Amino acid sequence: MMATAVGNQVSPTSGRYHFPPGFQRNLLWFAWRRFRPANPITLFQHLAQAYGDIAHYKIGWNHILFLNHPDYIREILVVQNDNFVKERTVRRSKMLLGEGMITAEGAQHRLQRQVAQPAFHRQRIPEYAAAMVREAARVRQTWRAGQQRDVAIDMMHLTLNIVADTLFATDLRAEVDELADAINRIMDLYNFLVMLPAAEWLVHVRPPGLAGFVRARKRIDAVVYRMITAHRRQKSDRGSLLDLMLAASPDQSPESEQSLRDQVITIFLAGYETVANALIWTWYLLSQNEDCERRLHDEIDRELQGRLPVFDDVPRLRYAEMVFAESLRLYPPAWAMGRYARADFRLGEFLLPARTTVLMSQFVLHRDPRFFPDPLRFDPERFAPEAKARRPKFTYFPFGAGVRQCIGESFAWMEGVLLLATLAQKWKLKLVPGHPVEPQPLITLRPRFGMRMLAERRGSQPLG
Numbered sequence: 001m002m003a004t005a006v007g008n009q010v011s012p013t014s015g016r017y018h019f020p021p022g023f024q025r026n027l028l029w030f031a032w033r034r035f036r037p038a039n040p041i042t043l044f045q046h047l048a049q050a051y052g053d054i055a056h057y058k059i060g061w062n063h064i065l066f067l068n069h070p071d072y073i074r075e076i077l078v079v080q081n082d083n084f085v086k087e088r089t090v091r092r093s094k095m096l097l098g099e100g101m102i103t104a105e106g107a108q109h110r111l112q113r114q115v116a117q118p119a120f121h122r123q124r125i126p127e128y129a130a131a132m133v134r135e136a137a138r139v140r141q142t143w144r145a146g147q148q149r150d151v152a153i154d155m156m157h158l159t160l161n162i163v164a165d166t167l168f169a170t171d172l173r174a175e176v177d178e179l180a181d182a183i184n185r186i187m188d189l190y191n192f193l194v195m196l197p198a199a200e201w202l203v204h205v206r207p208p209g210l211a212g213f214v215r216a217r218k219r220i221d222a223v224v225y226r227m228i229t230a231h232r233r234q235k236s237d238r239g240s241l242l243d244l245m246l247a248a249s250p251d252q253s254p255e256s257e258q259s260l261r262d263q264v265i266t267i268f269l270a271g272y273e274t275v276a277n278a279l280i281w282t283w284y285l286l287s288q289n290e291d292c293e294r295r296l297h298d299e300i301d302r303e304l305q306g307r308l309p310v311f312d313d314v315p316r317l318r319y320a321e322m323v324f325a326e327s328l329r330l331y332p333p334a335w336a337m338g339r340y341a342r343a344d345f346r347l348g349e350f351l352l353p354a355r356t357t358v359l360m361s362q363f364v365l366h367r368d369p370r371f372f373p374d375p376l377r378f379d380p381e382r383f384a385p386e387a388k389a390r391r392p393k394f395t396y397f398p399f400g401a402g403v404r405q406c407i408g409e410s411f412a413w414m415e416g417v418l419l420l421a422t423l424a425q426k427w428k429l430k431l432v433p434g435h436p437v438e439p440q441p442l443i444t445l446r447p448r449f450g451m452r453m454l455a456e457r458r459g460s461q462p463l464g
């Protein structure tokens with residue numbers, strides 16, 4: 001049954017349309033009054049609190065809906081999916097990603113997904129496990145007892161190297177600093193870009209604030225093009241994702257090269273930023289919940305008996321998976337998603353016009369006490385099989401849903417479990433006292449001030 005809005009709000013009607021309750025004033029008015037990038041999560045939380053499962057507001061002429069109920073989310077992402085595109089909701093992301101799998105639509109999207117699919121096939125995933133553990137084992141060797149580390153940087157570098165190695169058969173270790181730094185630069189500018197009218201056009205005339213964006217994008221492109229050229233020269237055919245993309249690229253015309261660049265950069269960014277952030281938040285949550293941390297350590301010691309994990313261990317590391325799942329609930333790296341309606345549509349009792357933007361937020365719904373009682377408590381038991389089975393579908397959607405569901409989901413679960421197990425086997429991470437922790441919703445949910453933690457050696461086993 002479809003949910004209805006709470007409260008005793010009167011739903012406005014306008015012409016033949018019937019809108020859910022929401023802000024009466026145009027949001028542009030607020031923006032002009034307090035011209036600074038507002039935190040969109042605060043806005044979404046306010047909408048959910050004030051208007052319930054579905055809220056309506058306008059920015060300029062544009063109608064926006066904010067959904068906060070699993071039935072509505074299923075309706076948009078699955079049932080009425082044909083009527084919705086990403087289009088305007090990913091306009092800003094296109095400035096970095098171009099027309100890659102995340103931002104493309106229709107035939108172009110289908111083709112890209114088809115080309116990439118074999119690299120994410122179940123049979124390929126075990127091959128990647130060894131590379132993930134190898135890289136994590138190398139990193140844990142470099143840590144020193146009592147050392148203060150920015151775990152945010154560590155996790156970004158680790159997952160960037162893993163994507164390069166597994167999907168693009170490339171050793172990026174020499175360039176990882178430069179690449180991560182350029183991407184950070186872009187993320188820092190992202191909020192500014194989101195607020196800037198006509199930013200897509202302005203990058204071409206390069207006002208001072210955007211010069212940094214253009215420079216950083218050039219640095220990223222240079223690394224990507226170097227990778228493509230090296231692969232072409234080696235005539236490599238190991239079946240890596242990059243080989244598949246090269247084989248499907250019709251020629252070396254500027255358009256094909258641009259498209260290849262867009263496809264590569266999209267998987268790079270989607271494949272490392274998300275997992276890195278999930279792990280950063282997991283280390284933080286473990287440091288705040290010693291009982292859960294102890295249970296995780298017990299499981300690792302019991303199941304692995306001191307050896308490094310392999311692919312076959314993943315199903316046995318069940319608590320590690322529950323910890324990772326609970327971390328994705330509280331700090332979902334993809335914290336919100338949007339769709340854009342092609343034609344008029346119905347949602348429950350409401351009739352909405354074409355060109356309405358529909359927003360939903362994993363961050364907000366995952367913290368809804370109706371579905372996750374005592375929502376701020378970190379409790380991996382919520383992901384025990386029986387507890388999971390009791391919850392309605394679409395209350396938890398860190399990887400999206402429907403035809404555009406994350407292609408890297410299995411990759412990400414395995415990577416999360418293996419990296420947690422490999423690193424936590426030897427190390428415990430404690431938050432540096434007084435270090436401020438605040439989620440910052442950019443393209444992904446990052447810790448605004450990084451994550452400074454103290455590395456503490458576990459047990460007396462030698463590092464190996």
Ligand code: HEM
Pocket residue numbers: 101102103113163167266267270271272274275278332333334337338397398399400401403404405406407408409411412
């Ligand atoms: C914890 C890790 C991850 C999270 C939370 C995550 C989340 C998501 C979400 C929510 C979407 C759907 C967006 C939408 O429908 O608007 C998505 C799509 C996508 N993800 Fe992930 N992702 C993760 C890891 C990965 C990895 C490891 C890869 C690749 C190696 C990847 C590649 C992609 C791609 C290419 C898409 C676009 C799929 C399409 O539109 O057909 N993701 N991801």
